[in-house]
Amino acid sequence: MSRARQPPLVTGISPKEGAAWTKVTIRGENLGTGPADLIGLSICGHNCLLTAEWMSASKIVCRVGPAKDDKGEIIVTTKSGGLGTSTVSFKLLRPERIGILDQSAVWVDEMNYYDMRTDRNKGISPLSLRPSNPLGIDLDKGKIPQKDMELTFPGMSGDFTSENFSATWYLIENHSGSSFDQLKLAASNLKKQATKKNEGSLAYVKGGLSTFFEAQDALAAIHQRLESDGTERVEGSMTQRLENILNRASDTADTLFQEVLGRKDKADSTRNALNVLQRFKFLFNLPLNIERNIQKGDYDVVINDYEKAKSLFGNTEVPVFKKVYAEVETRIGALRSLLLEKLLQTPSTLHDQKRYIRYLSDLHAPGDPAWLCIYAQHKWILQLMQNCRDEFIGVSVGAVDSEGDTRPSALGRLGHTASLKRGGSLRTPRPRTWRFETPQQVQFVEKLSDVVIGQLPNFWKLWISYVNGSLFSETGEKSGQVEKSKKNARQRQNDFKKMIEEMTHRLVKLVRGALLPTTLPQTDLNLYGGWENKTELTGAWLTQIIHTVRGCHDALSALEIPNDLLQVIQDLLLEMRVHCLMVTLLHTAEDVKRLAEKEDWVVDNEGITSLVFINCLEQLSTKTNGDIDTSHNISVDLSSPDRFPGVQEGFSPTSEQRLLIILSNCQYLERRTFLNLADHFEKHGFTGTEKITQVSATHDNKHLDRNLFEAYIERRADPIAGSLEPGIYAGYFDWRDCQPPTGVRNYLKEALVNIITVHAEVFTVSKDLVPRVLSRIVESVADEMCRLMQCVSSFSKNGALQARLELCALRDAIAAYLNSESNSSFKLALDALPQLHSGGDKKLLEELLNKFKSSMQLQLTCFQPACVQPVKR
Numbered sequence: 001m002s003r004a005r006q007p008p009l010v011t012g013i014s015p016k017e018g019a020a021w022t023k024v025t026i027r028g029e030n031l032g033t034g035p036a037d038l039i040g041l042s043i044c045g046h047n048c049l050l051t052a053e054w055m056s057a058s059k060i061v062c063r064v065g066p067a068k069d070d071k072g073e074i075i076v077t078t079k080s081g082g083l084g085t086s087t088v089s090f091k092l093l094r095p096e097r098i099g100i101l102d103q104s105a106v107w108v109d110e111m112n113y114y115d116m117r118t119d120r121n122k123g124i125s126p127l128s129l130r131p132s133n134p135l136g137i138d139l140d141k142g143k144i145p146q147k148d149m150e151l152t153f154p155g156m157s158g159d160f161t162s163e164n165f166s167a168t169w170y171l172i173e174n175h176s177g178s179s180f181d182q183l184k185l186a187a188s189n190l191k192k193q194a195t196k197k198n199e200g201s202l203a204y205v206k207g208g209l210s211t212f213f214e215a216q217d218a219l220a221a222i223h224q225r226l227e228s229d230g231t232e233r234v235e236g237s238m239t240q241r242l243e244n245i246l247n248r249a250s251d252t253a254d255t256l257f258q259e260v261l262g263r264k265d266k267a268d269s270t271r272n273a274l275n276v277l278q279r280f281k282f283l284f285n286l287p288l289n290i291e292r293n294i295q296k297g298d299y300d301v302v303i304n305d306y307e308k309a310k311s312l313f314g315n316t317e318v319p320v321f322k323k324v325y326a327e328v329e330t331r332i333g334a335l336r337s338l339l340l341e342k343l344l345q346t347p348s349t350l351h352d353q354k355r356y357i358r359y360l361s362d363l364h365a366p367g368d369p370a371w372l373c374i375y376a377q378h379k380w381i382l383q384l385m386q387n388c389r390d391e392f393i394g395v396s397v398g399a400v401d402s403e404g405d406t407r408p409s410a411l412g413r414l415g416h417t418a419s420l421k422r423g424g425s426l427r428t429p430r431p432r433t434w435r436f437e438t439p440q441q442v443q444f445v446e447k448l449s450d451v452v453i454g455q456l457p458n459f460w461k462l463w464i465s466y467v468n469g470s471l472f473s474e475t476g477e478k479s480g481q482v483e484k485s486k487k488n489a490r491q492r493q494n495d496f497k498k499m500i501e502e503m504t505h506r507l508v509k510l511v512r513g514a515l516l517p518t519t520l521p522q523t524d525l526n527l528y529g530g531w532e533n534k535t536e537l538t539g540a541w542l543t544q545i546i547h548t549v550r551g552c553h554d555a556l557s558a559l560e561i562p563n564d565l566l567q568v569i570q571d572l573l574l575e576m577r578v579h580c581l582m583v584t585l586l587h588t589a590e591d592v593k594r595l596a597e598k599e600d601w602v603v604d605n606e607g608i609t610s611l612v613f614i615n616c617l618e619q620l621s622t623k624t625n626g627d628i629d630t631s632h633n634i635s636v637d638l639s640s641p642d643r644f645p646g647v648q649e650g651f652s653p654t655s656e657q658r659l660l661i662i663l664s665n666c667q668y669l670e671r672r673t674f675l676n677l678a679d680h681f682e683k684h685g686f687t688g689t690e691k692i693t694q695v696s697a698t699h700d701n702k703h704l705d706r707n708l709f710e711a712y713i714e715r716r717a718d719p720i721a722g723s724l725e726p727g728i729y730a731g732y733f734d735w736r737d738c739q740p741p742t743g744v745r746n747y748l749k750e751a752l753v754n755i756i757t758v759h760a761e762v763f764t765v766s767k768d769l770v771p772r773v774l775s776r777i778v779e780s781v782a783d784e785m786c787r788l789m790q791c792v793s794s795f796s797k798n799g800a801l802q803a804r805l806e807l808c809a810l811r812d813a814i815a816a817y818l819n820s821e822s823n824s825s826f827k828l829a830l831d832a833l834p835q836l837h838s839g840g841d842k843k844l845l846e847e848l849l850n851k852f853k854s855s856m857q858l859q860l861t862c863f864q865p866a867c868v869q870p871v872k873r
Contacts, residue, residue: 006030008076008084017091018064024090026060032078033057036301040077043067044092067092134160134193135186140177149173276320283313283324290331294338303362306332336365343373346380350458353377357471368488370466377462378499381455385506386527388451389513392444393530439535441514445545449552452507460559463489463496500565504556508572511549515542516579539584546576657765659712664766666705712773717780720754723747724784735792735799741844744809744852745802751781752813752859759862774817774863782818782825785810789829800834801841807833808845809852816863 010028018024024043032038035054042048044067052062060076073086133139149158149169156166158173175183226239277284286309293302306328313325342348343356353373360369465471467489469482512519513528515537520528537545553569727747755777762773789803811818811826818826836842853860 005033005078005080007081008032008078010074010076010084010086010088013074013088013090016088017093019093020064020066022064024062024064026062026074026076027058028076028084028086029058030078030081030084031057031060031076033080036304037078037080038076039079040075040083042075043090044070044072064090064092070094134190135175136189137175137178137182137186139174141174144172144176280321283309283321283328287324287327287331290328290335294331294335299335299339299359302332302335303359306363332363336360336363339363340365340369340372343369344376346376350461353462354465354471361471370462370471370485371488371492374459374462374466374496374499377455377459378503381451381459381503382506384451384455385448385503385510388444388448389510389528389530392440439537439541441531441534441537442541442545444514445511445548448507448510449548452503452552453555456503456556457559460500460561497565500561504565504568507552508568511545511572511576515545516575519575537583539580539587542576542580542583546573546580549573549576656712656715657761659708659715660762660765660769663705663708663712664769666701666708667766667768670701670705709772709776713776713780716758716773717777720751720758720777721780721784723754724751724781725788727751728788735795735803737796738798738802740798741802741805741848743848744806748806748810749856752810752856755781755814756859756862763862771817774814775819775822778814778817779819779822779825781810781814782822782829786825786829786832789832792832795834797834797841801836801845803833804830804836805845805848805852808849812849812853813856813860814863 006029008028008030010026010031012027014025014027015022026041032054038049038052038054038060040047040049041052041060041062043062043064046065046067048062048065051065052060054060071089071091073089075086076084078084149172153166153169155164156169157164158166158169160170171183175186178186282305286305289305290302293299293305309325309328313321316322316325339356339359343353343360357370357373466485469485471485509520509524509528513525514531514534517525517529517531549569550573553566553573556566556569557563724747727745727750730747755774758777759770759774762770785807789807792799792803795803807826807829836845
């Protein structure tokens, strides 16, 4: 990719000040790559692009326009660099009108002014100039700033030639120090000038009156002579002789100057032709410029030039212009054909497709290029899918794509989220011998999915751009092209839906032909079948294929393609799962038949072999973190079709969590697995299984369950119970000398928070374990509180009230998990306290309990019975 150009930067201007229409030279950096790249030039806020002449990337020549600002920046805008900046400024000088006889320190060109519309100088008559001092008295200019005058007289002017002339402004500016007598003299001078002006034409006639009379007499005599002659048509008359003389003089003059006049006419014609060529060189050079820009690939420049030529000469009646413009149309027609050919080429990127569609739209190409592109892509993708099948049919193993799979897999581009759902990457690293060891059906499905995932997303995005109009406008602005695109898309929705259906059905039929040929009708087997001579797949390979097809389905679903169009793929997945299960069962049945070969025949006194599943759980419960393979969660349901759905990257359970997980597995074994096995054995008529079930479920499993449970309770209950005594006596607290209670102390709240933490940990793993674990935790805490209360020698009134408050608060908070031992411990603890006889103490106790329950209502909510499902890790 070429590096993006920097924005224009103006670093100098010469001259730095001047009046309107002053010719200036602008210098800087990145001022454009050519005349067509320069799209904007402003000086002091005025657009000067019309007079700009691009010389190079560091030089531009133009004329300053009649800007509004007295001083401002020079801003250059180019297509390649965008809006530029300026480090210099230009000062606009307002020209003063200077009369013919006024003294001036500089040369004043009063005969010419610059006309921007025709790019030439025009002469003005000296009569249009006005005297600089119309009052005829000495000027006495004041020192009032120009800006103050503009604020005082808004919209007015001190120039007496202006339409908004203000006499007051003029007097303040030019005669602020003149006396009243001088102003009276000025008024009389104005009156004389007005009188002289009114009498000017009459005086001119009076001065040349005799000349007018002489001319009148001569004309009258000639008229009288001609009337008296009366022979203007007779040969030899005066009139006829005069006519002959004039004709001979004309012929002689033509003879003398014919060659000169002919050369002059030819030179004028040549000059006029050159002027026309120079003036309209854009049109005459356009066919060649179009050809060159097409060869360079600058289609944007061609489109801009064509739009400009069409607006200027599209409706011209001048024959030469019509001829050249017809040649331009011919070149543009060839460009349309070229762009359409490039648009329909395959393969191509989505970016190129959008670019060519916009070019064709800007060139007003007939038809609908966007739909033609969609149709061509549809046919190409279908052909690619069919080619995948044709490449494998009749090809020996390992010969397909013998140069190696060097292309990046489309499945690998699905993204990290899709891979996490399956517990890892979609494809594991392949060894060098993968292509020779993998069945061709597996290779075919993976290559087919690569085609679908690699091509269908761009195809769908092209359609979405066609629907929302972004093919022609990235910003979403309304235009005729956008509205036309949306209208065409609405009319072709059903056609596009049929295209997607055809692609998904082609995908499903190709996969069915390779794996489930019996589900296809006989007419489709010729197109999609032909895999009879290939290796029969095992359950493991079928699982990999299901995984590949599911990844393909997920990729299409991520594009928000309607589910009804993907239903055929879901149906295929269901049938493939059933087929995979059937194949797996068949292979399992064969393996079961061969189990006798693996039996070691070592039996115990009861006459049966040992089961090792309970031993496996015991080993897992005693392993450390380093011994556990954290890539697999031991609590997942291995019967799920989606393996390891709950695995999170980097997750490693603690030793306490591992105890809970295995404890939950033990419960599942006892409540579900062994009972289901017994039911299946009984249902299928197996005998002699009672001993196996009894030993496994009753003895070993319960023994492991009890050991795990006691180990977990020891790790969680002892720290909580051990923190009570230090918490109670923190800060040298004494039951015999304490302040009246104001609420439950922090040590009890901390103990409740620790119990809540255990509740959360257990609830995360198994909701069913919560009552069992919490009851034992509460039992341990209640026993410790009972021991501590019984060890106190004596209580003061305040101490007894504080102890009763904390015991009642703890008991009420965890009431849902109290058992007989816990209730007994709380009763003994309360019995060890002095009884409350005062009604005020009872009321205070009740208020403080209510205050505690209200303040910790949110935290204690977890101890209430609920039907919330446990959170999966």
